[in-house]
Amino acid sequence: MAHAAVHDTHHDAHDHKPQGFLHRWLFTTNHKDIGTLYLVFSMLMFFVGGSMAMIIRAELFEPGMQLVRPEFFNEMTSVHALVMIFGAVMPAFVGLGNWMIPMQIGAPDMALPRMNNWSFWILPFAFTLLLSSLFMPGAGPQGGWTLYPPLSLQGGNSVAFVIFAIHMMGISSIMGAINIIATILNMRAPGMDLLKMPIFVWSWLITAFLLIAVMPVLAGAVTMLLTDKYFGTSFFNAAGGGDPVMYQHIFWFFGHPEVYIMILPAFGIVSEIIPTFARKPLFGYQAMIYAIASIAFLSFIVWAHHMFTVGMPLGGELYFMYATMLIAIPTGVKVFNWVTTMWEGSMTFETPMLFAIAFVILFTIGGFSGLMLAIVPADFQYHDTYFVVAHFHYVLVTGAIFAIMASVYYWLPKWCGNMYSERWGKIHFWMSVISVNVLFFPQHFLGLAGMPRRIPDYNVAFADFNMISSIGGFWFGASQLLFVGVVIHAVYFSKKRAQARVWEGARGLEWTVPSPAPHHTFSEPPVIDNSQLAHGDVTH
């Protein structure tokens, strides 16, 4: 113990990073290093999942079966979703939380640094398990990421690998969430009141509560799948008195909060970036917090809108329809507040701002198609068509992923100390924003015309829009190589050093430390100067 204490003091005094790859990365308890690990892992998974999307779009380029077997196509749709949700979007947000939350609230590190290390290092093992199922006899999951029984249980023993992978991902997210809650509630610098916290921190606090409330429900649901397959229980087995529809209820009780877990931190990011580049404080800071909290609450009571067609009683359908539409109110508050923040601001359009504005516009389109899906009679036509695919890709790609990219451009100079190339950043933005619409907008029309999702072949009537969508897909996929290029250039090759306050209009504690941020920041709690906080003296 004494030795450890001496060791720690040594580090604090000299701000030396641990030497050697293992000590620096495998044994790290430093929130910045773990944040970097999360972000690099997420980028890797983004390309793994993205390659699967490329296979899907290549097969759908023309009607007929060209490239892959239908079983393999179904594996691609299922694993693409699992990888993108649990491997790309969620770890990216946890990585951003790790990097930014301690610096934004003036804490020296996360509250539980060893658990932090553990929660990251579970992930590579979880995804090795998941992806190895693709190479097993009986193949990987083919019944979609939702794993609906009885279909999902008809695979080989790889089902067990997928279920254990999901258990591990769940444990990782739960530990990450507990850490974030403990950090925010416990480690804020003196004077950093809850209602002075940056909105990104607020959005993560609420997201973390969603995570600890619903990830265990998913763990329970997949555990029931496991016992149904291997231990003779009949939770979802109609032959034994179970009910497969009950799985859908349990799954979506997790699943709907889960989709907000993937968007609330994005709301926080955009609420950080827009005020910076509009050079105005966020309009309606407290309203934004209440809106996030209302959305989080509503997410628990709307789950069955994913399953209107299972044969629910009319009363149930009406309730879930109206409750779902209620979510448009707090979401509308947020969209109007972002627009009002920009109103009469001295706006400049650096790459993070471009992504943030694209987020506001394109996420709103995704929100509107969500409202259309909430209407029960309309949903009977839209259910399981490409309209749904278009809807959730608008909210997840142009919503969550665009916000993540915006945040990387926004905070990258703080992380690595160098400015990225604004010219190439903008090229990446325009390539992405045009191609993503070529990719997903035609899918609305395909869905309205009746093209079902999760199929490798389709009626020739859908040929043209599918070809346009595939071209957009390849274009969007290739554009993301630019993103990697811009990031690598900024980290290793850029000659342009970043200031401590990287952006002229940026406010908050993270901009008071040098760029790159030293390995240890705020070892002594900072003295809070309200005028330097984004919301220090804002009372609304």
Place this chain on the structure above:
Amino acid sequence: MRKQVGQHESVKHDARGIARVALGVVAASFLFGFAMVPLYRIACEQVLGIKLSEGAVSAAEASSMQVDPSRTVVVEFMTSVNSKLPWAFKAEKTRVEVHPGELTEVWFDATNQSAQAIVGNAVPSVAPSAASAFFNKTECFCFTEQVLAGGETRRMPVRFIVDPQLPQGTHTLTLSYTFYANELATRNLALVNPSVDGIAKN
């Protein structure tokens, strides 16, 4: 310096406390996931009026219902067999017209198309689900396991009464049966009765 160390320790203690509470929430929501199984049944039966229990109604209850000759309801029958069960299964009539309160008998035929004796269970379902509480069976092959020897055909009755209190808007009820192989009972049958010709040995 001394004060700072003390502060540091209390901070750590608090973090553990918060983590413990959060772990409690995690444990509670894991259990809640399983609690949704009984909650789902309660919600269906008590709140939404969907009948999940598939027992017979008593003769007394059945005879207490008044026939309502002014009203005619169509009852349709659907049959399906799970792919793991090598049986054929058909309803003799696919639709009958009944008066609410009237005891009606219909017949179903099941044939074991394999050479082995197999135990099957039929799982019923009534649509629309909100009308399921008004559909009462006094006799059904779905109440018990059905054992069919290899190649055997059995004619099986279902007797039912539609409750006269069936909501006015409901004109058609669909009764659907799916036959599943009861693998456990089939195995036990082979163990108990190894001498019986044609019984599955696996």
